[in-house]
Structure formats: C-alpha cells, structure tokens
Amino acid sequence: MRIVNVCGARPNFMKVAPLMEAYRAHPRIEPLLVHTGQHYDANMSKLFFDELGIPKPDVNLEVGSGSHAVQTAEIMKRFEPVVAEARPDVVLVVGDVNSTVACALVARKMGVAVAHVEAGLRSFDETMPEEINRTLTDAISNLLFVTEQSGMDNLAHEGVAAERVHFVGNVMVDTLMSHLERARGRDALQRLGLASKQYAVLTLHRPSNVDSAATLARLFDALRVIQNDLPVVYPAHPRTRTQLDAMTSAGRFGDMHNLRLVEPQGYLDFLCLLASARLVLTDSGGIQEETTCLQVPCLTLRENTERPATCSLGSNQLVGTDPERILAGYERAMSGDLPCQTPPLWDGRAAERIAAILSQWPDRAAAPREPQARSEVR
Numbered sequence: 001m002r003i004v005n006v007c008g009a010r011p012n013f014m015k016v017a018p019l020m021e022a023y024r025a026h027p028r029i030e031p032l033l034v035h036t037g038q039h040y041d042a043n044m045s046k047l048f049f050d051e052l053g054i055p056k057p058d059v060n061l062e063v064g065s066g067s068h069a070v071q072t073a074e075i076m077k078r079f080e081p082v083v084a085e086a087r088p089d090v091v092l093v094v095g096d097v098n099s100t101v102a103c104a105l106v107a108r109k110m111g112v113a114v115a116h117v118e119a120g121l122r123s124f125d126e127t128m129p130e131e132i133n134r135t136l137t138d139a140i141s142n143l144l145f146v147t148e149q150s151g152m153d154n155l156a157h158e159g160v161a162a163e164r165v166h167f168v169g170n171v172m173v174d175t176l177m178s179h180l181e182r183a184r185g186r187d188a189l190q191r192l193g194l195a196s197k198q199y200a201v202l203t204l205h206r207p208s209n210v211d212s213a214a215t216l217a218r219l220f221d222a223l224r225v226i227q228n229d230l231p232v233v234y235p236a237h238p239r240t241r242t243q244l245d246a247m248t249s250a251g252r253f254g255d256m257h258n259l260r261l262v263e264p265q266g267y268l269d270f271l272c273l274l275a276s277a278r279l280v281l282t283d284s285g286g287i288q289e290e291t292t293c294l295q296v297p298c299l300t301l302r303e304n305t306e307r308p309a310t311c312s313l314g315s316n317q318l319v320g321t322d323p324e325r326i327l328a329g330y331e332r333a334m335s336g337d338l339p340c341q342t343p344p345l346w347d348g349r350a351a352e353r354i355a356a357i358l359s360q361w362p363d364r365a366a367a368p369r370e371p372q373a374r375s376e377v378r
C-alpha cells in the first residue's frame with residue numbers, strides 16, 4: 001500500500017506530521033513524502049520539518065512562487081513524473097492550497113486514488129482561491145476525511161457518496177496536542193518582552209486583506225486602538241512585506257508603539273505565543289482552529305469562515321474588516337463572554353483514524369479505474 005503524501009505550504013506541514021507518524025503502526029503502508037516547494041523560505045518550511053520531526057521529503061519539486069496558474073501548472077508538470085515512477089495506490093493531499101488541487105488532479109487523471117484530509121469545508125466565497133481549491137479537490141477525491149460536522153453536511157448536500165466520507169477529527173489538533181508542552185517551555189514571551197495573558201497576536205496573509213492598501217489601513221485603524229491596551233505581536237507573512245514596507249515608510253505605524261512586527265515564527269514559538277495570548281486576531285483558517293483548542297479568544301478578520309464550529313462551539317468571532325465590528329468583538333472577547341467547547345473528535349487521534357482507514361483500503365468497489373490512455377492527450 002504505497003501512499004504518496006503531498007505537502008507544499010506552511011499550513012500543510014503540521015497536517016502531514018501526525019500522519020507520517022501514524023503510518024508507522026501499519027506495516028502494510030509504505031509512505032512517501034513529496035514537498036512541492038510552494039513555500040521555500042527556511043522559516044516558512046525547513047524549520048517546521050525540523051521542529052515537528054517530519055522525515056526529509058523523498059522528493060522536492062521546488063516550484064517556488066508564481067501566479068496561481070503558473071504555480072499550479074508547474075506543480076502538475078513536476079508531480080506527474082513522480083507519480084509515474086512511484087506508482088502509488090493513493091495520493092494523499094491536505095488542506096486547500098494550490099499544491100492540494102494540483103496534485104489531486106494529476107493523480108486522478110493517472111488513475112490513482114486521491115485521499116483528501118480536511119475535506120468538506122466551505123466558506124461559500126468563491127473569491128478565495130482556497131475555496132476553489134478545496135471544492136475541486138473534494139470533487140475528485142475517492143476518500144474524504146472530515147474535521148467537523150459542517151464538512152459532513154456540505155459533502156452530503158453536494159451528493160458525495162457517504163461511503164467515501166469519514167468523520168475523523170482534525171490532524172492539526174493532533175500536532176497541537178502533541179507539541180503543546182514543548183511549546184510552553186519555549187522562551188518566546190521573554191524574548192519579545194511579553195507577559196502571559198497580557199498581549200495579542202496578529203496574523204494576516206489573505207490577499208483580500210493584505211493586497212489592498214485601503215483594507216489594510218482599515219484593519220490598522222482598529223489595531224491602533226487595541227494596541228493601546230495590549231501589546232500586539234505581528235509575525236508578518238512574506239506576502240505582506242511590500243504593503244507593510246510602504247506603510248512603514250509612509251509613517252503609518254509611527255504612533256503604534258505597542259505593535260511588534262516580527263519575522264514569521266517557527267511552529268513551537270508560534271504555538272507558545274498563541275497559548276499564552278489574551279487575544280488573537282487573524283485571517284488564517286488554521287489559527288481559528290488552534291485558538292478554539294486552546295480556548296483563547298479569536299477575532300477572525302474575514303466576512304466568512306469555512307470552519308463554523310470554531311464560532312458555534314469555540315472561542316472564535318467573525319468580525320470582518322470594519323473597525324467598529326472589530327472593536328465590538330474585542331470588547332466581547334475581553335469580557336470573557338464566549339463559548340469554549342472543543343468540537344467532537346478534536347482529541348489528538350485523527351491521524352490514527354486516517355491511517356487505520358487507509359490501511360484497510362482499497363475497497364475495490366470505490367477504487368478508481370485505470371485511465372483509458374496514459375499517453376499524451378491530443
């Protein structure tokens with residue numbers, strides 16, 4: 001049972017880590033790891049492999065940056081010969097990044113089964129590239145591993161056969177739980193001069209927020225108020241560099257003395273910062289889930305979320321980018337009036353469940369058929 005596992009961008013690494021570990025209990029499974037190279041800076045990639053003990057990738061496609069079409073196409077071109085040579089039984093993809101959809105599409109067209117971890121999530125916002133990536137990936141996946149009830153409901157609504165879908169929990173939570181103690185022992189707070197529960201963490205990377213100077217400026221209007229009460233640590237994603245440099249030179253941060261702009265952090269330091277934060281502000285998908293697990297109040301700076309369980313059960317609030325709404329959410333978060341339940345099956349054992357299901361596979365009836373021709377398409 002050969003499984004090619006694909007990872008490419010920062011949020012993928014914490015999802016493949018527990019899977020690579022869980023496969024060890026199943027001698028029948030022979031895992032291979034492919035890194036597409038979508039993220040390539042040492043602190044966006046290598047550091048995560050080192051800290052999470054992920055085995056060195058068997059193949060690195062080294063695609064790097066590009067427009068969506070270029071990046072997706074380049075991953076596809078470079079992944080096809082890998083699949084042809086490895087002849088896996090399953091290609092497993094995680095999340096919703098360009099690497100996810102690109103590798104899923106290559107595999108299915110070569111007659112290889114696709115397993116999608118984190119299937120079924122929907123923001124219903126097609127302006128998000130991730131929404132397109134996850135919808136298309138789900139449409140061609142043979143095995144769909146789901147993290148929360150909304151994912152089950154969405155896939156049922158889309159007519160996906162129930163036997164393909166497995167509610168397994170959240171592999172990112174597996175990683176969080178197994179590294180929390182180590183993370184709490186890090187000196188990230190001391191290094192940044194922060195006191196436990198007396199600071200906020202900010203992350204921003206979504207194109208809709210950071211590629212528009214006007215939106216970014218509105219977000220910083222709200223942050224200006226918040227940082228008067230609480231120091232705000234902001235590990236800036238590479239995507240935001242240009243806009244932030246422009247804002248810095250325009251003197252927009254001049255009066256924000258409590259805003260600490262820092263480099264992207266490694267997994268352990270970032271988890272250390274999240275776990276002791278009084279508040280988190282983010283437009284990330286994964287951080288909404290991590291704060292729910294940690295029961296830390298989170299303000300999501302987006303109009304929608306594909307992870308509604310984090311709001312209905314967890315400590316997350318959707319506040320968009322309007323300063324007034326952000327500040328109202330901030331007041332509520334500081335008052336402590338938020339739910340703080342953990343969604344079902346977010347118990348640290350999702351990867352074990354996935355590995356167990358894969359080890360029983362294929363159920364021949366659900367396996368894909370060989371494509372009619374492997375040769376060139378005319």
Ligand code: UD1
Nearest residue numbers: 009010011038039040041044065096097098129130238239
């Ligand atoms: C990608 C994912 C997004 C995920 C995010 C987390 C897609 C469509 N988007 O967005 O779902 O939440 O990663 O980080 O797949 N860059 C660097 N160094 C790096 C990586 C990127 O400098 O190591 C720069 C590149 O110049 C690029 C920009 O950041 O132009 C964006 O990178 P890209 O991979 O296109 O998407 P992300 O915004 O990181």
